[in-house]
Amino acid sequence: MQTLLRTIYEDVKPLIGQGKVADYIPALANVDPNQFGIAIYSNQGELFQIGDAETPFSIQSISKVFSLTLAIKHYGEGMWQRVGCEPSGLPFNSLVQLEYEHGIPRNPFINAGALVVSDMNQSRFASPHYAMREFVRRVSGNPELMTDQVVANSEYEFRHRNAAMAHLMKAYGNFENPVDDVLKSYFSNCALRMSCIDLAKAFNFLANKGYCSISHEQIISEQEARQVNALMATSGMYDEAGSFAFQVGLPGKSGVGGGIVAIVPNRFSICVWSPALNKVGNSTAGVAALESMTKQIGWSVY
Numbered sequence: 001m002q003t004l005l006r007t008i009y010e011d012v013k014p015l016i017g018q019g020k021v022a023d024y025i026p027a028l029a030n031v032d033p034n035q036f037g038i039a040i041y042s043n044q045g046e047l048f049q050i051g052d053a054e055t056p057f058s059i060q061s062i063s064k065v066f067s068l069t070l071a072i073k074h075y076g077e078g079m080w081q082r083v084g085c086e087p088s089g090l091p092f093n094s095l096v097q098l099e100y101e102h103g104i105p106r107n108p109f110i111n112a113g114a115l116v117v118s119d120m121n122q123s124r125f126a127s128p129h130y131a132m133r134e135f136v137r138r139v140s141g142n143p144e145l146m147t148d149q150v151v152a153n154s155e156y157e158f159r160h161r162n163a164a165m166a167h168l169m170k171a172y173g174n175f176e177n178p179v180d181d182v183l184k185s186y187f188s189n190c191a192l193r194m195s196c197i198d199l200a201k202a203f204n205f206l207a208n209k210g211y212c213s214i215s216h217e218q219i220i221s222e223q224e225a226r227q228v229n230a231l232m233a234t235s236g237m238y239d240e241a242g243s244f245a246f247q248v249g250l251p252g253k254s255g256v257g258g259g260i261v262a263i264v265p266n267r268f269s270i271c272v273w274s275p276a277l278n279k280v281g282n283s284t285a286g287v288a289a290l291e292s293m294t295k296q297i298g299w300s301v302y
């Protein structure tokens, strides 16, 4: 496995730093683009790593999987009345579909969908962000995970697009709580800082039929874990989900912090990270690393 990681590293080296670091808020624009790391966690508990796998970064949209998991735990099937499970084919922060679909977002991984999921968690927890952080600390086995308050505040300052989506959904009756409260929880979730190792471990339950071998608990049922993986496969990579399925063939979820998590069902959870992004907002070297991995060992689910 270590040889595989070294080969991948050599393969993608020329791409590290290619593209653009997320710059929609100043706090993310200052990240060094020339970082790269991979961590792979097996269902047997083995950990493999290379590069900057221990450096924490802003998990951003990867947090949408954690909030979805918390919502599924509580609402079960009922939650699919408020958010769909179809790919959107549009940028993650698009508003247009909301109008056509009467305030029901297409899936939980575009921003509108993640905001509805955050709204559902807001109705249930007194401090939804702390509930989520506690959950992630437990499933990653890292009690020291922290929220980057500078990133969270900066997101809030530049919140208008996300606020517009939330207000539109409220107008359609698909939003229960005050918009600002939900935005604050959502941005704090996005601003969690985790390393590739933390994330590879935290996603173990999705590779392991819903059971987390780190906290030793059944997080969601086997069928629900399958559904989350299916959503990641169809909608986890923004509007690059099709070519990611084509080239890599694994359920994956990316964030504009440059992280990508991928699941090899029944075997491994993987996290790759490199902050420079391609045009749709996925890590350039990260996508290339997962492609290289698939080419060499054929871990595709298809």
Ligand code: GLN
Binding pocket: 059, 060, 061, 062, 092, 093, 111, 155, 162, 187, 190, 254, 255, 256, 257, 281
């Ligand atoms: N915090 C970002 C936003 O809401 C998350 C973006 C992302 O990673 N796609 O716009």
